[in-house]
Structure formats: structure tokens, C-alpha cells
Amino acid sequence: MSATLTTSEEAQLAQTIEMFEVITQSQSQDYQSLEILKEAYLKLGREKDVINTSKRIAQAYVQLGQLSSAILEYETVLQRYPGDPDVQAALKEIEIKANNFTAPPALSDSVIIDTAPDPAARFKKGVGGKVVPVDFDDGRQSMQKIFVEGRLISAGDFDLCWSTPDLSVPPIGVSEPFIQLLGDKGIMPSEKSLRILVERSRHAYVPIEKYDLDMELARKFPAEICRRWCILPFDKMSKTIFVATANPFNRQAAKDLAEATQNRLLWYLAPPAEIVKYLRKVFR
Structure with a gap:
């Protein structure tokens, strides 16, 4: 030792x-x-x-x-x-x-694939004159494909539970994730939604309620980003920071958080209610 x-x-x-x-x-x-x-x-x-x-x-x-x-x-x-x-x-x-093997896609360690700005993207000024994108990928299309096109829920139920934030204003409290709202409204239990996302996204699951979270680490990240996207940096190993999410397809959340650190981000799926609970403790 x-x-x-x-x-x-x-x-x-x-x-x-x-x-x-x-x-x-x-x-x-x-x-x-x-x-x-x-x-x-x-x-x-x-x-x-x-x-x-x-x-x-x-x-x-x-x-x-x-x-x-x-x-x-x-x-x-x-x-x-x-x-x-x-x-x-x-x-x-x-x-x-090696002679006759065709490689499948590699497992992604982050929901972020390309953080380069889209030259065709539209922007507007938010609070304090900060320029924010009007068009961004928050995972809606991918989630809609899984839950609606996969005939797990109706299009109406999806629209009822999906919320697209206005990036020009700070969030009021922690935004509850889509799959938590599905559960709260009795449309689909969040546990079932989480299992589906683990299977479809290939991100690992972490039961953060059993983990000794590093609260001080989380507080080093902007509260606005963590609250808006309901994401929780919960531990660090060397230059890698572990982040809990309930939406593994949210590219904008990954981009925003990556801009707040020089460390590598490693994303894990976690129960949405637990992420919300700990974010409220961290950012009181």
C-alpha cells in the first residue's frame, strides 16, 4: 500500500x-x-x-x-x-x-461527440448579455425515437413530459428529468425507463445512493448547468470526473459541463430522483 x-x-x-x-x-x-x-x-x-x-x-x-x-x-x-x-x-x-474480424462500434465514454460550434446555429442574448444557442441538441430526438417510435409511449405523453429549457434565463431549481416525469404521471415507471436507456445507450448504471458522493467536487461546477440539465458530478479519479445523468443523449449538457473543466468526463446513468435529491443538497 x-x-x-x-x-x-x-x-x-x-x-x-x-x-x-x-x-x-x-x-x-x-x-x-x-x-x-x-x-x-x-x-x-x-x-x-x-x-x-x-x-x-x-x-x-x-x-x-x-x-x-x-x-x-x-x-x-x-x-x-x-x-x-x-x-x-x-x-x-x-x-x-484479426484476419477476418469486423469491428463493431466502440463504447462511448461520453455523450459528447462533437463540441465544435455549428456555423448554421442561431443564437440570442440571455441574462447579463451572455450569448446562448437557440437551436441545440438536448437529446429530444434520440429519446423520442426510443420511447415514441419504439411504441413504448404515445407522442402525446412524450410532449406532456418533455421540457425544452430556455438557455437565456437561469433555471428555477432543479429541472426534473423526462423519465422521472414519466414515472410521476404514471405513464412508465422510472426504473423501467432507466433499464431501457442503459440497454440503448450502452452507458453503465451507478446507484449513487450507495456512493459516498463528493459534494465539494459538485460545487466546483456551475449550479446553473447542473440544475438545468439535472446532471451531477459525483466523484473524481485522477483526471477523470464521474457524472450522473438521466439523459445520456444530451449533447448540450455534455458541452456545457465540458467547458467548465479541463478534466475528462465519464458519464453514468443513475436514478433521476436520486440525482434531483443530491443536486438540491449540493446547491441549496
């Missing part, structure tokens, strides 16, 4: 490990969460767990068809243990697959 860690840091790392072991057991291809897990083990000096997690990361890459990344990860293990039979066997299997 590293002598530089305090008792508090060790306890936080232990909790991170416990939580992300649960996440990765149900999401075996979530290599980003596995990377977080690997780093936590490394900081605690748990060499055997570091190696085992590296192997799990490589296996996730193989499952996703990212063979080059898998090879690089396996090679990091061989640098420490050159004769590891599991790694040698896995590399032979990759060599066989």
Missing part, C-alpha cells in the same frame, strides 16, 4: 473499488469503468488485482472488436510478467481473429 495515501484516501479508494466492481460485473464491456478500477487497485498497491483488471480490460476490447487496443493492454501485462500463459494464449487467439 502506498505510504502517501491518507486513511481517508484509502477508504475512498476502497469504496470506489466496491462500486466499480459491481458496475463492471454487470457491464463486462465497459472498459472505461475497468480503467478506473485498475487505477484504484494500482494506487492501493494491489498488484495482482491490477493485472487481473488489465486482462479484463483487454477482454472487453476484444468483445468490442478493438483488437489493437486489446493487444496493447495485454502487452502491458507481459512487460511485468513476460511468461503469463493466459496472456500468451489470448494473443494467439487475437492473431487468429
Whole structure:
């Protein structure tokens, strides 16, 4: 165990490990969460767990068809243990697959894909003269495709529960997410909506009520952004910040939050009621 860690840091790392072991057991291809897990083990000096997690990361890459990344990860293990039979066997299997393997899309670690400004976008001035976009992607189209075109709810119910914010004015309190409103109005339980989003978005789920959230970290982000989009930065590992959301397709929320930090953002789906509850605690 590293002598530089305090008792508090060790306890936080232990909790991170416990939580992300649960996440990765149900999401075996979530290599980003596995990377977080690997780093936590490394900081605690748990060499055997570091190696085992590296192997799990490589296996996730193989499952996703990212063979080059898998090879690089396996090679990091061989640098420490050159004769590891599991790694040698896995590399032979990759060599066989590489000849006729078509890679599927990679798992995205963030809902944000392209944050470059759209030259055709329209803007207006908001409070304090701040220029804000009039046209933005808050995930409505993607959510509508899943819930309405997928015949899970009616178009009328979708419009009843979907709210598009006015970015020119600050939000009044925390905006309740779409899937929470579906549940509140008896249209679809939020638990069911959340399961559907986990399956369709390929983002991992985190039960944040069981997590020791870093309230001070959340307070470092603009309250306006977190309240408007109901997003919660809840922990940090090195240069990666974990963020809870109930709308994994909200590109504008991802863009706004990315502009508030130089750290990498890693997004997780969480129960909407819990996100709302903690945001109200953080930004009183």
C-alpha cells in the first residue's frame, strides 16, 4: 500500500473499488469503468488485482472488436510478467481473429461527440448579455425515437413530459428529468425507463445512493448547468470526473459541463430522483 495515501484516501479508494466492481460485473464491456478500477487497485498497491483488471480490460476490447487496443493492454501485462500463459494464449487467439474480424462500434465514454460550434446555429442574448444557442441538441430526438417510435409511449405523453429549457434565463431549481416525469404521471415507471436507456445507450448504471458522493467536487461546477440539465458530478479519479445523468443523449449538457473543466468526463446513468435529491443538497 502506498505510504502517501491518507486513511481517508484509502477508504475512498476502497469504496470506489466496491462500486466499480459491481458496475463492471454487470457491464463486462465497459472498459472505461475497468480503467478506473485498475487505477484504484494500482494506487492501493494491489498488484495482482491490477493485472487481473488489465486482462479484463483487454477482454472487453476484444468483445468490442478493438483488437489493437486489446493487444496493447495485454502487452502491458507481459512487460511485468513476460511468461503469463493466459496472456500468451489470448494473443494467439487475437492473431487468429484479426484476419477476418469486423469491428463493431466502440463504447462511448461520453455523450459528447462533437463540441465544435455549428456555423448554421442561431443564437440570442440571455441574462447579463451572455450569448446562448437557440437551436441545440438536448437529446429530444434520440429519446423520442426510443420511447415514441419504439411504441413504448404515445407522442402525446412524450410532449406532456418533455421540457425544452430556455438557455437565456437561469433555471428555477432543479429541472426534473423526462423519465422521472414519466414515472410521476404514471405513464412508465422510472426504473423501467432507466433499464431501457442503459440497454440503448450502452452507458453503465451507478446507484449513487450507495456512493459516498463528493459534494465539494459538485460545487466546483456551475449550479446553473447542473440544475438545468439535472446532471451531477459525483466523484473524481485522477483526471477523470464521474457524472450522473438521466439523459445520456444530451449533447448540450455534455458541452456545457465540458467547458467548465479541463478534466475528462465519464458519464453514468443513475436514478433521476436520486440525482434531483443530491443536486438540491449540493446547491441549496
